[in-house]
Amino acid sequence: MASTRIGKFELGEELGRGPMGKVYAATNTETGEQVVFRGFAQPEKVDQEHWAQAIQRFTDELTAAQRLDHPNIAKVLEFGEVDGLYYVATENFRGRNLRQLLDEKRHLEEEEANPIIEQLCHVIDYAATQRAVHGDLTPYNVMLLDDGTVKVINYGLGHIRSKLGSPYVAPEVLQGAPGDSRSDLHGVGALWFGMLVGQVPFRGENPEELGRAILGHRPPPASAARPHVQGIIEKLLEKNPDKRYDSGVMVINDLVSGTIPAGYEHSVIRPPAVTVSWNVHEYQPLPSVGDYKLEDTDVREIRERMAVTKEVCQLERVDVGKRLALAVAGLLVLGLLCDGVRQVSRRPRLQVVSLTGTVEVSTPLRKIWTPLGGGQLVGSADAVRTAGGASVTLRAFNGTRLKLDESSQLMVYTAGYDTESKSRSLACDLQQGRLWAKVRPAGGAKPPLEVHCRGSVVTVKGTVLGVSTSGETDGAEVECLEGQVTVGDGATETPVTAGKLAELFGGQLKGNVQDLTPETAELMKKLADELSGDSFGEVLRLALSTFEEKTIVAPLAGLASLTNVGGKSKADSQAIIVAHGSMMALTRAMELSTEYPQKVKLETLEGLELAEEGRERILNSFEGHKLESYKLVGSGYEIAARVKDSEHSLIVARDGKVEVVEEGQGKAAGKGDADAGGQ
Structure with a gap:
């Protein structure tokens, strides 16, 4: 069996089972110490409070x-959380429990x-x-x-x-x-x-x-x-x-x-x-x-499912079209890959892109500051702080990047799409210091970034900006390099356009909006280059790896040799896999939007926030190089397209769920959809 690693611990043999599920021997890879390891993840459908x-x-x-x-x-050696997995590592020693002794002897003498x-x-x-x-x-x-x-x-x-x-x-x-x-x-x-x-x-x-x-x-x-x-x-x-x-x-x-x-x-x-x-x-x-x-928890099994998800979502240096097809092939539902199917729940997170100096994170549950490392994830309600001379850059679910300067502290309110609240905004509270942001533009009524700072609220559609505060008064300063931001106290709003600076106190504008100084503008241009946005493929991978949703994940092993889906020929199977992958990519693009578009151009995907290259590769997966239909249904959506298989099957995405419909059903399902929202 391949080794399973959780943080710095590598799992070994199973030792038994207890109230937290299976118990494993493990090795601390940093010290070589042998430990007893237990772990679990948050179950589905829990009362969050x-x-x-x-x-x-x-x-x-x-x-x-x-x-x-x-x-x-x-001794309890260590406990904590790694990527949503809670764990406890304790002293490892040889012995047997009292129950085993009593089972052997029935009773003991004094x-x-x-x-x-x-x-x-x-x-x-x-x-x-x-x-x-x-x-x-x-x-x-x-x-x-x-x-x-x-x-x-x-x-x-x-x-x-x-x-x-x-x-x-x-x-x-x-x-x-x-x-x-x-x-x-x-x-x-x-x-x-x-x-x-x-x-x-x-x-x-x-x-x-x-x-x-x-x-x-x-x-x-x-x-x-x-x-x-x-x-x-x-x-x-x-x-x-x-x-x-x-x-x-x-x-x-x-x-x-x-x-x-x-x-x-x-x-x-x-x-x-x-x-x-x-x-x-x-x-x-x-x-x-x-x-x-x-x-019945098995921490090894949970971790391996997570590893499969990560591997699916972070395929590197692969042609984007193939990457999407392979990545989403691991997400096939309705029996396309029935064997070994597991369910995984992931929470939206910010990911550390780079950091210098001492940077720490505190979760609302542990309430203690621990070192933040490269590639680590920061979730909703977590706080991040930087020491003097330190900084950290975080990447959001939609490609937006945040840079927290030295001697600063930031509380993350929401880190991305939440299936319960349907909120798609990234919201945070700058409690001290300076925050720089390069916000990926997005359509819709809900801004992709909202920064709270000492009683002020800064809402952003797409721009390069800076927000700073001393943390000692209700004063804040907002700088806008490009695009436009809105500042206020949540009730009143004032626009701050490109090249402008606004000073705020308690959410109210203090004096007039001023021009940026040449020095500040130059600094922000350098930061804009440093915080350059991600490509569509990178954004999609991050979204796949951090979404809070129920995802059906199949092991990657065997995908390369897959020749048959549901009894179909190899060519039809491959066409279904590619179409399924592209349709899942469309569902992720829908969730990355701040609101579902009213209309989507069926031949070009105009209306969805996708790069041109991504649109072409997705459309190339479907018959006729186009969608069959797009429409909004209640608070959700439905997207349909034809598969390039011998049966011209209809593939339909409804609110994140994708299914392939046989030809006889497909015509009925697609009838009349073309005029419901597609163009």
């Missing part, structure tokens, strides 16, 4: 866990179990000093090394597994409390009982029945244990956390001294079991990524 809260919790708890440095705790408990108690006390709680102490999370050393794994990840149905969960957690070190000590009591007796202290036929037992029933006596051990376990399993031990060291002291905790002697009559009217709906934990059923 809930997902953001879940990722925030994921980040917060791993941040706390990363501070832990104890010989009995598996001389085997008690040393494990002592080490767990030390772990809980140490974690408490770092304000960390495990939250899921089960036999699967207690690892045993050959020399008897205990290693607790999954600190920072205990919240991912639902506690419903777990016999180790503390009563207060079932009732909605977040849990603390005493909740972990309750888990130690349940583990201790299970090791000595061979079964869990509380049982039930279903999660609700088990939850009521945990909340209301007394555990049976651990009859195989000495009296003081029975008493300690019973105190650890108290329903009220205030009645449990306050620390692990107190447990160890009673264990070593043989002291029966007061009130837990055999002669003391304990309260009887009570019936609790609890139901599973009362268990309302905070949002967690575990809410999204990640058990």
Whole structure:
């Protein structure tokens, strides 16, 4: 199997499966260190607010866990996000978990179990000093090394597994409390009982029945244990956390001294079991990524699908026509390439083109600044800042380029097309410093770039401009080299034409619009050359690689030898693939437009924002060198053309979905379309 790399980690053998799906051994390619690697991506159709809260919790708890440095705790080495893939890398070591030992022996004698408990108690006390709680102490999370050393794994990840149905969960957690070190000590009591007796202290036929037992029933006596051990376990399993031990060291002291905790002697009559009217709906934990059923996640498979998408979208030094045909051949739907089809969801991003000096990025979820590297992607709601002497150039989904000067900070509001809001604008907030932009012209009512700056709003259709602010007052300065920008506060607008400069305060024009100084104009001309726009093919590749959409991706392997599609001849198959690729290119061009054009010239594609070379190559894929029809349908669109195959099949694109229709259906589908919007 080919190696799979995620960031600086190269995945190796599969180690097992957990609440986050498959777990892999991996190598840090920078240090050579062996790690345990887990990862996942955002599922489809999530509530974005809930997902953001879940990722925030994921980040917060791993941040706390990363501070832990104890010989009995598996260290969290690194966690983060790479191209939409969230990952955790932890310490790698040899051992087996407690569950495996109990499956082998059924139960343990005290001389085997008690040393494990002592080490767990030390772990809980140490974690408490770092304000960390495990939250899921089960036999699967207690690892045993050959020399008897205990290693607790999954600190920072205990919240991912639902506690419903777990016999180790503390009563207060079932009732909605977040849990603390005493909740972990309750888990130690349940583990201790299970090791000595061979079964869990509380049982039930279903999660609700088990939850009521945990909340209301007394555990049976651990009859195989000495009296003081029975008493300690019973105190650890108290329903009220205030009645449990306050620390692990107190447990160890009673264990070593043989002291029966007061009130837990055999002669003391304990309260009887009570019936609790609890139901599973009362268990309302905070949002967690575990809410999204990640058990079947395979981070290797996700990454390989992403790699296929990237390979399809970034074919270099290939004739544009062939590139489009091959790239979109990987996006065929409706059974053209049924084997190995996978779904991928990608978010719109800005891509780093170049940078100098220290440049950092902060996501809204992690809220910490991390180094930004060449080629890295910056998404909606991310912030970018530059140090003194540093700068960074970003490329947007539609070819627009932004350059953030030294000592500047920029917040990205929206980074491109969003399928939920249907917004096609790039919007950002310059919080400090200077931003230069070369905006790719586009038609339509919605501007392709909107810059907010200290209460001012700059909207742009197509121009070279600069925006700057000190970041200390509500003042801003806007410079326009070519084209025209509009400045204002969102309610009032003032045009600033080519060669002009405007000073703003709180969105209002301060004084008159002035001429650019010769020095500023010369500087902006140099920047315009530096920020030269991309060709149609480059823009299309970027759009394909950063679109937020459900894309059907087929592996590239075998495309070169493809000879048959749906039982058709080789010539017909190739004609369908090329036509399909060109039609998908048209759908991407539609989404790159700020609004769908009212009319498109069927013979020339005039009306779509395409370079002349791109138009010719696309039209050459269709019979008659033209489209069959173009029309707007509700809030969407429909494009039709004839394939250059023996059946003259009709290929139709409707709102991004492309399908080939057989000839008999094709005539009916295309009838009357020519006058609906095409010319």
